[in-house]
Amino acid sequence: MAATIVIVPDMGGTDRRHWLMHWRSNYPDLMRVADYDAGDATCRNWVRGIEDAVASAGPRTSLVAHGLGCLAVAHWAAQTYRPIEAAMLVSIPDLAAKPFSQRRLNGFSPVPRVVLPFRTLIVASAEDGAYEHAMAHADDWDATLVLVDSISHHTAPKARHTWDEGLSLLWNLVDPVLTP
Numbered sequence: 001m002a003a004t005i006v007i008v009p010d011m012g013g014t015d016r017r018h019w020l021m022h023w024r025s026n027y028p029d030l031m032r033v034a035d036y037d038a039g040d041a042t043c044r045n046w047v048r049g050i051e052d053a054v055a056s057a058g059p060r061t062s063l064v065a066h067g068l069g070c071l072a073v074a075h076w077a078a079q080t081y082r083p084i085e086a087a088m089l090v091s092i093p094d095l096a097a098k099p100f101s102q103r104r105l106n107g108f109s110p111v112p113r114v115v116l117p118f119r120t121l122i123v124a125s126a127e128d129g130a131y132e133h134a135m136a137h138a139d140d141w142d143a144t145l146v147l148v149d150s151i152s153h154h155t156a157p158k159a160r161h162t163w164d165e166g167l168s169l170l171w172n173l174v175d176p177v178l179t180p
Contacts, residue, residue, distance in 0.1 A: 004057035005031045005174065008050060010067025010091075012039055019163035020066060023170075032057065034069075043107030046072035047079065054082050062174045063087040070122075071095070071108050074141065078112040086119040086173050089143070090166065094133045113140040121173045123148060123166065 005027075007020050024031045036049030050072060054061050061084045065073045070089035077087075095109055120143035124134035131147060138145035148165055 004061050005170070006050065006053040006057055006061055006063050007031055007033045008046070008063055008065035008069035008073055009033065010069055011041060019166060020064070022162045023064075023167055041068075041105045041108070043072060043075050043105070047076045050076040051080055051082065054080070054084060059083045060085060064090070064170055066090045067093055068105075068108065071111055074112045074116065074137075075108070077116050077118070078114060084118050086121070087116065088121045088123065088166075088170050088173050089137075090123045091125060091128055092122060092130070092134050092137050094130055097130075097133075111137075115140075115142040119173065120144070121146060121169060123169060125149070 007024060009018075009020060024033065032053060034046075034049040034053040036046045040046075046069070050063070054063075059082070063073055063084060063086075065087065067090075070092040073087055073089060095105065095111070120141055122134050122138050122141070122143045122145045124131050124145065124147050126147060126149055135145055137143065146169060148169075
């Protein structure tokens, strides 16, 4: 079975200009999106979507998650028996900080603070201002932490962000999986 990368989007999903969708469109045979309603802030629904995607993709799967999707991956890892190879977690949100503290999120807190059973790379951005928060999760989850200048979250109208630095980080993480 071929290796697969499952994309776990942030709250609200992603539009076609987002870097995750750019990656997906460039590697359609390799990447798929976890099937859940990203507008529904119920963690168990996101976890079910990840579980279903990994079940259909198989054990040579890796995950790439953004924003609230990172916390869904941590919750999924705490309750699944399905193995995966690796996960890249980008821009982990601090649920105690605005705007999350003002949203109605169901089941995302408390965040599991146990070692994740797969290779994990956390990517934080200086522009996010959440480096210390990401560092705490890296310690809890036994993850490697990389600080980048920009993640290109925000797209200008009609612009399409590729975030090549992130794609390079992903390939470096999953390369042992993708190499025969």
